[in-house]
Amino acid sequence: xxxxxxxxxxxxxxxxxxxxxxxxxxxxxxxxxxxxxxxxxxxxxxxxxxxxxxxxxxxxxxxxxxxxxxxxxxxxxxxxxxxxxxxxxxxxxxxxxxxxx
Numbered sequence: 001x002x003x004x005x006x007x008x009x010x011x012x013x014x015x016x017x018x019x020x021x022x023x024x025x026x027x028x029x030x031x032x033x034x035x036x037x038x039x040x041x042x043x044x045x046x047x048x049x050x051x052x053x054x055x056x057x058x059x060x061x062x063x064x065x066x067x068x069x070x071x072x073x074x075x076x077x078x079x080x081x082x083x084x085x086x087x088x089x090x091x092x093x094x095x096x097x098x099x100x101x
Contacts, residue, residue, distance in 0.1 A: 039082045041100065048075040053092045053101050 041049065044065075051061045058076070062069045080086060083094045095101045 041079065041082055045075050045079050045082070046100070048072060049079055049091065049095055050101065052076070052079075052088055053095070 047065060048061055051064060056064065058069055058072050062072045065072070076088075076091075079091055083091050083098075085091045085094050092101070
């Protein structure tokens with residue numbers, strides 16, 4: 001529910017749910033961001049993310065890591081999913097917020 005920003009069902013549930021929600025981590029105030037990645041990043045995903053932060057193109061990342069461009073694109077999709085973002089800049093910004101870079 002946090003990922004989809006569903007709040008109303010919990011507000012309407014009544015006061016009995018309050019103690020259960022008190023222990024849950026709060027959502028970020030600005031964008032409703034999760035306080036942590038959905039899943040931990042693999043080592044290769046971290047390698048791709050590091051090069052992404054250096055403003056390298058997909059082709060440059062592939063050449064640097066000795067993998068195909070399609071492999072880099074697959075890693076990028078996984079990074080975006082795990083960090084709950086849709087763009088390169090957002091991934092780098094989110095990684096910095098989470099001290100992954």
